[in-house]
Amino acid sequence: MSIYLFTSESVAEGHPDKLCDQISDAILDEILKQDPQARVACETFATNGLVFIAGEITSTARVDCNKIARQTIKEIGYDQSEYGFDHEHCAVLVSIHEQSPDIADAVGKKQASDKYESLGAGDQGIMYGYACNETHELMPLPIMLAHKLVQRLAQMRREKKLVYLYPDGKSQVTVAYDEKGHPVRAHTVVLSAQHSPYVERSQLERDLIEHIVKPVLGRWLDKETQILINPSGRFVIGGPCGDTGMTGRKIEVDTYGGYGSHGGGAFSGKDPTKVDRSASYYARYIAKNIVAAGLATECEVQVAYAIGKPRPLAVTVDTFDTGKVPNGELTKLIQEHFDFRPAAIIEELDLRRPIYRPLAAYGHFGRPELNLPWEETDRAEALRRASGR
Numbered sequence: 001m002s003i004y005l006f007t008s009e010s011v012a013e014g015h016p017d018k019l020c021d022q023i024s025d026a027i028l029d030e031i032l033k034q035d036p037q038a039r040v041a042c043e044t045f046a047t048n049g050l051v052f053i054a055g056e057i058t059s060t061a062r063v064d065c066n067k068i069a070r071q072t073i074k075e076i077g078y079d080q081s082e083y084g085f086d087h088e089h090c091a092v093l094v095s096i097h098e099q100s101p102d103i104a105d106a107v108g109k110k111q112a113s114d115k116y117e118s119l120g121a122g123d124q125g126i127m128y129g130y131a132c133n134e135t136h137e138l139m140p141l142p143i144m145l146a147h148k149l150v151q152r153l154a155q156m157r158r159e160k161k162l163v164y165l166y167p168d169g170k171s172q173v174t175v176a177y178d179e180k181g182h183p184v185r186a187h188t189v190v191l192s193a194q195h196s197p198y199v200e201r202s203q204l205e206r207d208l209i210e211h212i213v214k215p216v217l218g219r220w221l222d223k224e225t226q227i228l229i230n231p232s233g234r235f236v237i238g239g240p241c242g243d244t245g246m247t248g249r250k251i252e253v254d255t256y257g258g259y260g261s262h263g264g265g266a267f268s269g270k271d272p273t274k275v276d277r278s279a280s281y282y283a284r285y286i287a288k289n290i291v292a293a294g295l296a297t298e299c300e301v302q303v304a305y306a307i308g309k310p311r312p313l314a315v316t317v318d319t320f321d322t323g324k325v326p327n328g329e330l331t332k333l334i335q336e337h338f339d340f341r342p343a344a345i346i347e348e349l350d351l352r353r354p355i356y357r358p359l360a361a362y363g364h365f366g367r368p369e370l371n372l373p374w375e376e377t378d379r380a381e382a383l384r385r386a387s388g389r
Helices: 016-034 063-074 101-109 140-156 201-220 277-291 327-337 344-350 380-385
Strands: 004-013 039-047 051-059 091-097 123-131 164-176 183-195 226-229 299-303 314-318
Touching: 004 140, 016 051, 016 063, 039 201, 063 091, 123 164, 123 277, 140 164, 140 183, 140 201, 183 201, 201 226, 201 314, 277 299, 277 327, 277 344, 277 380, 327 380
Parallel strands: 051 091, 183 226
Antiparallel strands: 004 164, 039 051, 123 299, 164 183, 299 314
């Protein structure tokens, strides 16, 4: 019998919020190609027939936000007027100004004896990183399954194997755990897919179960698993026509699906001087290496910053009683082995480069296909040796 249930959701690349995340990160990438030192905070709003891009950007780069937005919308799959929203016919409005000089002066230090002291945190905040041993990626199982469902949904659409699929969609997976905290089965699976008005519901349900749910969930399915396909019924109107989208509204989809904690800061559209992004990546890197080192089966790293200050105010480790080393000792260990100053993080993870658009859909963590530096476990052996375990 299951002892408890845990649920995570994901959304397709054509979901209106994810469309906005991808536009913001596509603009960021194009700016970083030209100016790696740029300061970028780019937000996108999308609704029926309209995309609005706004934010603060200080850079020598010259980019056409209108063109980038339309190209991103097209690549996501909104390339036909029958979807109700497409790259050619939507209006794109842009309102960009430079970063506040007060913030710029606080973050960038003109005089510093140490190069890592020359850059303060771009804002105050609390960031978290998490890892556990439920999956090969050291990610929680529910969010990984939810991501894979919508990734396969997009694959079937792009390869035209299910020709009636439109770009929007959602997934949700509930996993049952045993008394030892091990996942044992998929309790409930929800998959919602935007579709052509001409497909029969019976065909849609049959196809999505056979071509998406079963290949993804595999051994986690059993005869008691409840599978819900488009539980609302008809899902023809979707994307920005069905719901407004905004950058930064899917923070749990972007991270761990509700596992662990979240400081509240979103990632997309922000250059790496914003610790919302860079410190969250670094905290994940540390947590993953702790688990990979065998020092815990579950680990959460919290780091707190004040705007303009290079060094964090606090660093905390919690292994949820799974650690082979006390939390206090682990905290001291990582402070000795990792440099949490933003400039050091940016250099170590090589963050001033155009790598962000692919992250804006299907999660920023647990993505081995993208070869992300914060997903490496190259520090695990050093941590294990230093711990004496």
